[in-house]
Amino acid sequence: MPSTVSCGCDSHASICDFRACPKVGRDKGKIRVSSEQDPPPTRIRGGEAVKTALIDAAAEMLGEIGPSHISVREIAERAGVNHGQVHHYFGGKRPLLEAAMKQLAHGHFEYARMLTGDSIFPPALSLSQDSNYWRAISHIAMDGDLDLARIEIDEGVSVPRLTLKKLRTKTAGEMDDLVVKARLAGVAALQLGWVAFEDYLLMAVDAHEEEDRETLLAEVKKSIENAIVQAFD
Template identity: 30%
Template sequence: MAGHRPQGREETRDALVRAADALFAEKGPNAVTVREIAARAEVNHGLVHRHFGSKEALLDAVLDRHMAAFKTALRSAGTIDEAIPVLQAVQQDRPGFARMMAFLILERRATEDFTRPAGGTADLADIIRSGGPADDDAARAAAAMVTAFSLGWTLFRDFTVTAAGCRQSPGDMNRMAMAALLALARPPAEPQGPEQRPEQGLEGGPEV
């Protein structure tokens, strides 16, 4: 049975973004047509071009909506201990996001075409940097690894848990994943150079 047909500019745009989001996660952006998106949104397909110009612009709107959700959630986290659960919660609320990102990579799109340099991963790096001894490069590297692990856990959790024959409950496995993410988010301080040998007595002392 047909649902409520969107009315007005904002309602139509929102319906198109939601429809595209669902379809991109189900089939991958390359396999989705403008007509499919319009049919899912219950609007005329010409409205996709009127409101967005192209399917690629609609993809950008979908990605921007996800990034805005991650950024808004992470702004509420003052420490890395708060940020990791927030990150996991947002990903669990948006299971299609990880699938869509996987499709974009498998479609061999240029990374620059769908990444957002000022997105949630950058915010996570800021939180890591502000909470410990990590310098800028170490904080960004930690944020990249946390994001990769978190997306991978979202995508492959059921497969890997089954393949490994894990007997822990799903809740226990998720808690273990959370602990691993927290460990990744705490990069070690930069090494201070070779370890200095302690001063020794005259016998066997340092050469002069």
């Protein structure tokens, strides 16, 4: 006698063999039951709401995996919409990823400018407060997708480019432009390297206790600030 379960399936009687039912039994070792009382899946309605949900989902996923590993279906599932909406509103995955990167870049730029104020550099270690952005940049760079990474430059919202502009004004006639670029790249590498490898580096230097971590972070911040001073003062 086959095991049976009431599943509310429209295709046959309400009592069915759950192993053959299209609505239940899809997960190994689990019986998934649907009924007429179950609410339908939430679906976002309205063109702008759908586009916003897709961009937000794509931006979130860029912070988790490289762009070449993201699928249209995964983005749509994360957004809670049908995958056909990606093609309808964006024409495909690439334009959607570009829109997501624009959103991340603009958000990071405004946040960094707020923190920087009248200074040339954003505060040391402040990049860690915008984790989705730096994770996205890291995954994109490791994927070798520099066209996606340079969107912030094309959009005029690149923090490194703004910093370079300020440094050129500060060092005009005193420092070769190539030296300015090289030293800026070195300082940026310190910032990006720390946020990407912070947990590993703390473990590597045996900073287990919370108070040790706090002291170490303060010293790392000082080190980066000193590197900036030595490079450009």
